[in-house]
Amino acid sequence: MRLTFLLGEVGNGIRRNASMIVSVVLVSMVSLFFLGAGLLAQREVSVAKGFWYDKVQVSIFFCTPQSTQAESCADGAATQAQKDQVKSQLDGMKPLVEHVYYESAQQAYDRFKKQFRSSPYLSDISADAMPSSYRVKLSDPDKYNEIVASFDGQPGVEAVSDQSSVLSTFFKLLRVISVGAVALAVVMVICAILLITTTIRQVAYTRRRQVSIMRLVGASSTVIYLPFVLEILLATLVGAGLAVGLLWALVHYGVEGLFNDTGSSTGNLVSMIGTTDVWDFAPWLFAGAIVIALATAWVTLRRYLRV
Incomplete structure (x- = not known):
């Protein structure tokens, strides 16, 4: 398959189903954002313990x-x-x-x-x-x-x-927040999988004539599946990028701005996560987006798009 033809098919597919693709982007962004927030909350528990337990107990x-x-x-x-x-x-x-x-x-x-x-x-x-x-x-x-x-x-x-007994309440609160964020992220991932499945079915239905022609000329299943898969993959990667951007803004302007400003009255009183922690988790969020997109798209296509 020529690369120009493949990219053209992907571009046409995105334009024809823009609303569904945008939905996949938004759901992927929200689910990965909450997943990242849960991971950052877990990291904060470790950072806070290391900071406070090094002080007078x-x-x-x-x-x-x-x-x-x-x-x-x-x-x-x-x-x-x-x-x-x-x-x-x-x-x-x-x-x-x-x-x-x-x-x-x-x-x-x-x-x-x-x-x-x-x-x-x-x-x-x-x-x-x-x-x-x-x-x-x-x-x-x-x-x-x-x-x-x-x-x-x-x-x-x-x-x-x-x-440490006084701080245990703070640590428990962080654990509850992190578990809640991860639980919500799991729900959102399920929603993303369902939406990706629906999107692929809808896109496959709108291109049923094109798929039939490709079957008649002897195109392989990979040639037929690949444009669908790449469309979903691009959408979820964009969602992952937006999620990482939101997490970075939350930590940079929220956590670092409020707690780690050494010029403020709270400076040096607490130890919090930073933007470097966001970059530590970013590759895992992108990897999760790729796995969700590829696995869901391929399984759905094999089930609903017989070749």
Whole structure:
């Protein structure tokens, strides 16, 4: 088959069935967009865990003069001897305890003022109300219970807080979003397959006279099938390209613009995916588009276009 003849047939087919081809492009774009979004959400879970789990995981808060509810604070604010006792215990828990950072009440108050500078209740809180604490980085965050068992209820210790347990809600939300996006993508892929099947049947029906003539002159099944397959393949590849473009815009202007801008108030506070992650998944999205197009088109043609 001459290349010029094949390209001419493909061009004529696209012009004759423009609306159906556009439908294939749009459905392919939406399905691959949601699939890519699900994959990016999974990548964000890994990136966020790697970022946050590298930070301090456990905080041991000491009693303040206002601490009255905890039994360990019955004697009032924690003494220096009680703080030294906690530090000595932490030093003896290596290698589980990698690093220990001390934050004084004044440092905690300064950080609080920076984070909640717009709060109308800021003036009602003094530095004396902020607890001093040891911020502990663990070599294995999953062994947080060992820290709790050692310090919870100890004299002078008001509370032991695990930051990873707070972040687990964030990670669960990301997992739900990623699973939901992938599930929706599966539904959209099924819709794309059904639409491609319908499109091929419609196109084959409109060209039934041309196909009959080609049969009479002894054209092979490959010669007859190939223009149909290439039309669907081009449509799904265009849809994949649009999906990648949408994912890039979403990450570049949405995620990077809002969270990774070092000049903003949120800069360096979170670690998010970037456009490089989109390019990592782009080849897989195009490969998926090719597989869907070729497999669906060939099976449909063999079933509805007998040669």
